[in-house]
Amino acid sequence: MPELPEVETVARGLQRAVVGRRILTVTLGKTDFIDDPAALERHLPGRRIEAVERYGKFMLLRLSEASGADPENREAAPASLMVHLGMTGNLAPYAPEQPAAKHTHVWMRLDDGRELRYTDPRRFGRMAYLSGETLAAHLTPFGAEPLQVSEEEFAERIRSRNARIKALLLDQTVLRGVGNIYADESLWRAKIHPAQRGTKLSEAQTRVLRRMLQQVLEKAIASRGSSISDFLDADGEPGEYQQHHRAYGREGKPCYRCRTAIRRTIVAGRSSFSCPKCQPAPRVRKHTAKRVTRSRNG
DNA sequence: CGTTGAACCTGTTTGC
DNA sequence: TGCAAACAGGTTCAAC
Numbered sequence: 510m511p512e513l514p515e516v517e518t519v520a521r522g523l524q525r526a527v528v529g530r531r532i533l534t535v536t537l538g539k540t541d542f543i544d545d546p547a548a549l550e551r552h553l554p555g556r557r558i559e560a561v562e563r564y565g566k567f568m569l570l571r572l573s574e575a576s577g578a579d580p581e582n583r584e585a586a587p588a589s590l591m592v593h594l595g596m597t598g599n600l601a602p603y604a605p606e607q608p609a610a611k612h613t614h615v616w617m618r619l620d621d622g623r624e625l626r627y628t629d630p631r632r633f634g635r636m637a638y639l640s641g642e643t644l645a646a647h648l649t650p651f652g653a654e655p656l657q658v659s660e661e662e663f664a665e666r667i668r669s670r671n672a673r674i675k676a677l678l679l680d681q682t683v684l685r686g687v688g689n690i691y692a693d694e695s696l697w698r699a700k701i702h703p704a705q706r707g708t709k710l711s712e713a714q715t716r717v718l719r720r721m722l723q724q725v726l727e728k729a730i731a732s733r734g735s736s737i738s739d740f741l742d743a744d745g746e747p748g749e750y751q752q753h754h755r756a757y758g759r760e761g762k763p764c765y766r767c768r769t770a771i772r773r774t775i776v777a778g779r780s781s782f783s784c785p786k787c788q789p790a791p792r793v794r795k796h797t798a799k800r801v802t803r804s805r806n807g
Numbered sequence: 808c809g810t811t812g813a814a815c816c817t818g819t820t821t822g823c
Numbered sequence: 824t825g826c827a828a829a830c831a832g833g834t835t836c837a838a839c
Contacts, residue, residue, distance in 0.1 A: 512832060541815095541816095594832095594833090595832095596816090596831070596832060596833055631833095632815080632816055633833055635833095672808080673810090676810085681833095688832055
């Protein structure tokens, strides 16, 4: 479900809805998606949510130091709750009398009486309580923020790699936050085939691709994300960006530019939608038979 | 380095 | 109608 625009939507909703609230109690259901469930129960109660930020597809709930803490106590220092929504995760506040949805796995009672609940049918999400130093270690492997990356860095990260552009866009150590929908949408707009190799892209192409990617992400954020089946923001509202999809999910439908039927192929192990005419497939280099003219004593 | 396929889970859609 | 297969916005890991 959630890629950068959807996570940004949820994070902004939570920023409005729960910043300043203190967590009073934590109740856990299934915990196999939580790094260290006991750490949540031990460290979250008493903390105030100071901010909700997005980092790639992660949300970071910044937490105050434990109330009335001994400043010498490192356990009580400011920390973060890191949340990844996986495919079906959601984090939103509810009135306590509202019955919990099926697959609710975390309840955080807040000091205004509401409950911040995490639901996730597939449990592909992740949750972890991280102190300052461990948080930094968790964030270092990730690549550039797509909305901030410079033209030069973007070109360098893509053109230095021989992998398929689709795989590179999805690789969170190259860029953080791009997923299957927005990869296809930006490639369609840039007229680049998903199987094209990074090394084969011209500077002009990476320039256009970065622009299209940023444009798509910004417009999607403005539409509160894409709701294909079940994505809801923190207010329970679906996004609307799916109305603007040009490639994703449009197999057999006419290309918005040239009316050619959009094709679905598997690239980087994922469904990939592209226009066979506007996004010409890379020429497959015939495997030229190795010459047998090597010197025998070589 | 890069690719593929399977695995992790549950729910929904598609096809026969 | 019924049942099984295919598929889903994510990530990770082994094997090649």
